[in-house]
Amino acid sequence: MRFVADLHIHSKYSRACSPALEPGPLYRWSQLKGITVLATGDFTHPAWSALLQEQLVPAEPGLFQLKPELARQQDRDVPASCRAAARFLLEAEISCIYKRDGKVRKVHHLVFAPSFETAARISASLGAIGNIRSDGRPILGLDSRDLLRIVREASPEAYLVPAHAWTPHFAVFGSESGFDSLEECFGDLAGEIFAVETGLSSDPPMNWRLSALDRVALISNSDAHSPEKLGREANLFDCELSYDAIFSAIRGRDPKRFLKTLEFFPEEGKYHVDGHRKCEVRLEPEETIRRKGLCPSCGRPVTIGVLHRVEKLADRKKGKKPAGAADFEHLIPLKEILGQVLRVGAGSVRVDALYHRLLARFGNEFHILRELPAKDLEKEGLPLLALALERMRKGEVELQPGFDGEYGVISLLAKKDFSHQDQLALF
Ligand SMILES: [Zn+2]
Ligand SMILES: [Zn+2]
Incomplete structure (x- = not known):
């Protein structure tokens, strides 16, 4: 079966994360987004692990589902058009900070487990090394x-x-505290690494520029810190619904089973190009090199973004897709698109109302973004939204790339498109 999986999120027990990140709301939002398999995040945290074990029951091998009585409560707030199966898969993120070869390394890793027993074994080993209870x-x-x-x-x-x-700051290839290769990072065990997560600021074509990555799969996930951000990047599979089938599709780099990743435009990610947020200075890599890595405003070193770092490690020109690589598709979160159409903030009440109206009418967010014919939106009296979606699907977008922790801005509509203002009065 075809399904979407988001394999990296956090729970309410992670720092700077929404208190709404609990199993019930995650189950509900999976359906609204169109996600069939959602990572749990944070399985090493004792309180989160206990909550998961209290509220989830086994489903297909290696996957879990919300207890039926809890699911029924949540389903009241899921329109019939979006109702679907939703599963959980045990995942945690570990931040490793250590010294190697005289340099401080800071690297985040995703860890996946097929059962609570395995998760508990990993947590016990990590608990003996450091504090897994506070974050x-x-x-x-x-x-x-x-x-x-x-x-x-x-x-x-x-x-x-x-x-x-x-x-830049917390990644295996990060410019500030990472490595130049998987071998340098993992040594004799590097062969055990069969995938890397590309992150919001890079997409598969950027990663294809390193022949060293030809042997690994490229996965994409949301790293959501609130339920609304689920699925902002995700993976599309066509395989059996089970933990083993998902990982064997990834490990096997089989484009018939691991079909594609659903991606941000990498320019929207907050570390795409270089710059200095405090000084509001954004630099393309060539310009950073010309300025010897220094900020033209304050003279201090700028933060080197993902594009620059890829350029530095790349051994291949743009344009080659390695054999077996999964496909990809660039998307923009629906609420951001609605914000542009209504010319208000993506977090506004009007956007929220229209978002839920569209989901109730047409189905989940991924369906609307990827599959809904534009003419259906025209019939619904939303020609500007139809236009914006068509442009996103064709990649006809205007980009202001993100830098040094500042998200980029992707524009789908220009001033001249707004001649249908009267129709928007409906919303
Ligand atoms: Zn992280
Ligand atoms: Zn500066």
Whole structure:
């Protein structure tokens, strides 16, 4: 079966995360978004693990579902057009901070487990090394290679995937505290790494520029810190619904089973190009090089973004797709598009009302973004939305790339498109 999976999120127990990140709301939002398999996040956190075990029951092998009585309560707030199966898969993110070769390394990793027993074994090993009780995404003084060993020893079906591989401060290839290759990071165990998460600021074509990554799969996930952000990046599979089928599709880099990733335009990510947020300075990589890495406003070193870092490590020109690589599709979150159509903030009450009206009328967000014929929206009296969606699907967008922690801006509509103002009065 075809389904969408988002394999990296956080719970309410992670720092700076929404208190709404609980199993019930996650189940409800999975349906609104069109996600069939959602990672739990944070399985190493004792209170979150206890809550998951109290509210979830086993479903297909390695997957879990919300208890039926809890699901019924949530389903009252899910329109019939969006109701669908929703499953959970056990996942956690670990922040490894350690010294290697005289440099401080800070690298985030995703860890996946097929059962609560395996998750508990991993948590017990990590709990002996550092504090896993205070933050859902624990910070441990643990070498990435040793984390990988712990995960692989816990179960042959437990896996590690480097998270948001290119972000400057906390990633395997990050410009500030990462490495130049998987081998440098994981040493003798590098062969155990079969996938990397590309993160919001990079997309598959950028990663294809490194021949060293030809042997790994590229996955994309939301890293959501609130339920509304679920699925802002995700993976599309065509396989059996089970933990093993998902990971064997990824490991096998089989484009018939791991079909594609659903991606941000990488320019929207908050570390795409270089710059200095405090000084409101955004630099393209060539300009950073010309300025010797220094901010033209304050003279301090700028934060080197993902594009620059890819350029530095790349050994191949743009345009080659390695054999077996999954396809990809660029999307923009529906609420951002509605904000542009209504010319208000994406977080406004009007956007929220129209968002839920559209979901009730047409189905989940991924269906609307990816599949709904534009003419159906015209018939609904929303020609500007139809136009915006068509432009997104064709990649006809105007980009202001993100830098140094500031999200980029992707514009779908120009001033001259707004001659249908009267029709918008309806909303
Ligand atoms: Zn992270
Ligand atoms: Zn500056």
